[in-house]
Amino acid sequence: xxxxxxxxxxxxxxxxxxxxxxxxxxxxxxxxxxxxxxxxxxxxxxxxxxxxxxxxxxxxxxxxxxxxxxxxxxx
Numbered sequence: 001x002x003x004x005x006x007x008x009x010x011x012x013x014x015x016x017x018x019x020x021x022x023x024x025x026x027x028x029x030x031x032x033x034x035x036x037x038x039x040x041x042x043x044x045x046x047x048x049x050x051x052x053x054x055x056x057x058x059x060x061x062x063x064x065x066x067x068x069x070x071x072x073x074x075x
Contacts, residue, residue, distance in 0.1 A: 001024065001025045001026075001027060002016070002019050002024055002025070002026045002027070003026075003027045003028075003029055003034070004016055004026070004027075004028055004029070005028070005029050005030070005032075006028060006029070006030050006035070009028045009038075016028075016038055017038065020038040020039055020040055021040045023040075025037065026038035026039075
């Protein structure tokens with residue numbers, strides 16, 4: 001773990017960012033107390049459809065009791 005005070009963090013931000021990006025924890029302190037953590041940005045991977053392998057058939061039929069609660073008496 002690397003700890004730096006605010007003044008040091010201002011002057012050495014690039015080096016501290018490289019340390020955080022490499023996986024080490026960087027804590028920036030204010031008045032000698034931990035204030036913030038410097039962490040690398042995580043890029044989200046795009047989602048791809050089709051990952052759900054469960055049979056979803058059976059939703060084509062409509063339950064008459066539920067339909068009547070929304071639309072009234074359906075006959």
